[in-house]
Amino acid sequence: MTTTTVDDPLALAEADPERAVAFAAALARQARAARDPLAESTARRALGIASVHLNHLGTASRHLNAAIRLAERAGSPELAAEARLRLAFVTSVGGRPRQALREIEELLPGLHGVLRARAEAQKAAVFNHLGQRAEALAGYRAAIPVLRRAQDHLWLQRVLSNRGIVHGYRQEFAAAETDFREAEALCRELGLDLSLAIARGNLGWVMGARGDVPTALRYFDQAEARFRELRTHQLGWLLTDRAELLLSVGLVAEARAAAEEAVAELERLRRAILLPEVRLLLARAATMAGDHEDALRAARRAVREFAAQQRPEWRVLASFVVLRSRLAAGQQGIPVRRVETLAGDLDAAGWTAAGVETRLMGAALALGRGQRARGQDLLAQAARARRRGPALLRVRAWQAEALLRLARDNRPGAAVAIRTALRILDEHRASLGATDLRAYSFGFRIELAGLGLRMAFEHGAAARVLAWAEQGRASHLLMKRARPPDDPWLAGALAELRATAGNLAASRNPKVVQRQAALEREIRDYSRRQHGAAGPAAGPPPVARLAESLGEQALVEYVQLDDQLHAVTVTEGRAKLHPLGPLAPIRDLVERLPFALRRLARADSSAAAVMVRHAADRLDALLLAPLAAELGDRPLVLIPTGPLQFLPWSVLPSCAGRAVSVAPSASMWHTASGRDGGGHVSAVAGPGLPGAREEAGTVAALHGAKALTGEDATAEAALAALDGAGLAHLAAHGRVNLTNPLFSALSLADGPLTVYDLERLAEPPRMVILAACESGRSVVRAGDELLGLSATFLALGTRCIIASLVPVPDAQTTPLMVDLHGLLADGHPAASALALAQQRAGGVAAAGFVCLGAGSTALS
Incomplete structure (x- = not known):
């Protein structure tokens, strides 16, 4: 990167504001000593700009007012105008955009050329704060050609970034990206480190708005790293954009935490202009979390703050969030006419997605009150957005089209519309490489599949109910695998995590705890930045094909x-x-x-x-x-839902001694039952279990194999043993991580073997037996989306897993496992072998185990 010249305090303020403060302060002292008010005015303006970036708005105002006085004393109205433009921006950011507009309007008649272009650009930035997008674009159209001709690149990069934001709000994503990339290039050329980080943060925002979540996260991470290096206070808006993105993929708890952090940061820094925007985001997250009281409180406060700032376009968006929070809380008596008016106001203000959501809510109210024509009209208006725009907007618009067709008694047409929406949603999810993003982004799929399911129940056909039920469960496990390539960074980070976990076991040093948390966050974020493999999940098989496999x-x-x-x-x-x-x-x-x-x-x-x-x-x-x-x-194949995911089925009298297979979905069971293949036998014993080494050795001997035990049973050695195995037995301590399920792990000689490790397997084992506490237990998200060790093996392609849903006593487990493997070696299918071994053993250890996947799997 080009280094900013140190003789330009104004450029340095855009590149490294902390350095600029010291440099410009020294220049100001020198100019004062030399009685040079023009030079001192420029230095004080640089101090003001740097203070804005450091979020010291009061200090910025003092420096900029001083710059104005000095310029006027020196007889330079141009320099005074430059400082006034910056001061107007501070006024707007401080929550008084209308006053800022008046100040700029007073300046404009006396300005010409480049200076007038800068004023037009600053005025446009205030219009953007107000949500007046058309006026902002007009200002940028007037300013940018003048700045280009004058080669005023310092202002041009800033104006391009601001215009890109307007394009983004208008869903003109290609135009927004073009502006941001040109701004990024100019910042690199000029050596403007801080402005470059801002441009990258803006690129992250627009990528997220258009649905490219991994790329958005990559840009956000780059921007955040640079902000922290420069020790600026720009994190408030970046946290806001990141929270918005996390909310779009269903990571509600993380989004809410980021929004709360952003509110605290902006309140501390008195960035009043952004505060109500973040409160809206916080209200949305609270609503999705079911905390309707907090949602209403935050949304209503945002309404008041937007009103005080005279920002009507934003106030109408806040009114939408209030309405949605009220409806989510079950409040009654909201007039449909009020919802219709709000939808029109949202369209006029450019909030297209909110307008669609409002019409969906209004249609539900109208149809629920018997206002059929009114409800259909609202749905027809919402459905107009289904042909263009971001994926999630089109999904909601197709949902409106499905509801419209259903209201018109066109059930086949409604089913087609739902399937179209599901296809768009699955294409969007397939672009995500991280397992947790795929699982959490289930979002609207639940509503869509639920609508189809309700239609199927009304029809009464069992086959239809089954097909629509399959559309609404565990779909991420069937999506095309997005295995990370051989990646030295990931392998190294996971190895360091294991070493850190080992140090933590030896000593509860707070620094080691912090390092472990930081490593887990780095690995998680790295994974989320990866793109997925194209292609939707396999659809549910028809009953005839299921019956053939059964x-x-x-x-x-x-x-x-x-x-x-x-x-x-x-x-x-x-x-x-x-x-x-x-x-x-x-x-x-x-x-x-x-x-x-x-x-x-x-x-x-x-x-x-x-x-x-x-x-x-x-x-x-x-x-x-x-x-x-x-x-x-008959032998049973059970597809549980909700709380039944945690049921140890063998304790039920009807299941005692019976071959029972449990699967996340019929589609996954059907896919697993069709797989074949042989492979070697591997047995691995982790530390800390008295009987694990003996168990692994006995199991390996039954199959003519050698066990991996003691110090040899490292994570990398275990992965090598698992890769391509026909049968893998793992006897180790297991841990389910409820907060971040992808860090659920098995303890091995050098530390935890996590889900992230398992996802590096080139070819998963055909059959896996996990003799570890709760290793069969997954974290269940909405739509029966499962995350955990056993779910990961199934998603990778393992046909069958035998694992426990409850803690298992080590002494009782070993005889059960040895008996189970003896039955498998004799040719019994997995589910039959487990049922017989459980019947022979009795007791708690046996009761907790379930056969997951295709229980008909047998050793070749």
Whole structure:
């Protein structure tokens, strides 16, 4: 990068404001001593600009007022005007944009040439603060040609960045990117480090707005790193843009935390102009988190602040957030006419996406009140946006089209519209390389699939219910794998994380704790910056194809709708729908079981045993007894939903001694059951489990293999052993990370083997047995999207996993595992082998294990 010349304090203020303060202060002293008011005025203006970038607005105002006085004393109205333009910007940022406009308007009649172009550009920037995009663009159109002819590159880069923001708000993304990239090039040429970081932050914002999340995150990270190096206080708006992006992919908790941090930062720095914008974001995050009281409080405060700042275009957006928060909170009595008026105001202010959302809400109100024509009109207006714009906007517009067709009794057309929206959404999700982003970005898919599911229930056809239920669950596990390439940085970071975890185990040094957290954040962020592989997830198989794969097995898919549980069974080539009743009592019973099993694992408790038997009997009566006529004594393939994901099925009387396979979706089970292949046997033992080495050695000997144990059982050695294996056995401590599931891990000799490590496998094992506590337990997100160790193996292509949902006593686990492997070596399929081994062993250790995926898998 070119270094900024140190004899230009104004350029240095745009490049490195902290250095500029010291340099310009020295120049000001020299000029004062030399009685040179023009030079002192320029130095004080540079101090003012640097202070703005350092977010010392009061200091900036003092320096700029001094610069004005000095220029006037020296008889230079041009220099005074330059300082006044900067002071107007400070006034606008401080929350008084209308006053700033008046100040610039007073200057304009006396300005000509380049100086007038700068004033027009500054006026346009204030219009942008106000949300008056057309006026802002007009100002930039007038200023930019003059600045180009004069080769005033210092101002030109700033004006291009500002015009790019206007283009971005108008969804003119190509034009915005062109402006930002030219600004970026000028900043590199001029050596303007700070302005370059701002340009990259702006590029991140527009990439996020157009839906390119990995590229947006990369630019945000670059900008943040430079801001921190320069020790400027620009993080408030960057945190805001990052929070907006995180919210768009469903990372609500992270987005809310970033928005709260941004509010605190902006309040501290008195950046009043941006504060209400961030409050709106905070309100949206709170609504998505179900905290409607906080959402309303933040949105209403934003309305008041926009009103005080005389920013009507932004105030109408805040009114939209208030309306959405009220509706989400279940408030009644909102007039449809008011919603219609708000939608028109949002369109006029350029808030297209908010206008679509408002019409969807208004249509729901109108149709719910029997105002059919009014509701259809609102939906038709919302649906107009379905042909162009960012993916998520088109998805919502297609949803409006589906609802419109449904309101007109065109069910086949509604189904086509829903599938179109799902296709657009899946194409967007496929661009994401990070597993957590794919899982969390489920978002609107739940509503879309739920609409199709409701239509299917109204029709009453079990096959349709099954197909739409499949559209709404665990879809990220079926998406084309986005495996990172061989990556030295990632391998090195994961190795350092293992070493840090080892140091932490030896000593709870706070610095080591901080380093571990920093490494986890770096690995997570690095992964999120990777692009995904093109191609949507495989669609659900038709019943005939499912039945062919099932053979003698019976499939049960559990489905939720309006807090009622239903089951779809597939047996003998036929699908049948069964109502099972309210979900609430089932959820309560499922939650009791792990607690009781843990008590039994710690001590032989008769009370806990009674609790287990009672819960198991009741669940059996609710979940399987109503299906007994259809299921008979067939082996079962169970597709759970919601709380049933945590159910150790073997404790249910109907499952005792029976081959039971559990899968996240029928689509995934069907895909897994069709895979084949051989491969070697690997057995790995981690540290800290007294019986692990013996268990791994015995298991390996049963298959004529050698175990990986002791100091040899490192993460890299384990990955090499797992790669391409036909059967892999892992006996190690397991840990489920509820906050960040991709750091769920198995403990090996040199530290944790995480999900991020497993994603580096070139060819996953065909069958995996995890003899580790809770290794079969996944973190469940909306839409039954699963994240964890077992879910990762399934997503990578492993056919079958046997793992525990509860903590397992080591002494009781080894005999179970040895018996299980003996049965597998004799040719029993995985689910049958587990059922027989559990029946022989009894006890808590056996009860916690489930067979995930295609339980018909057997060793070749």
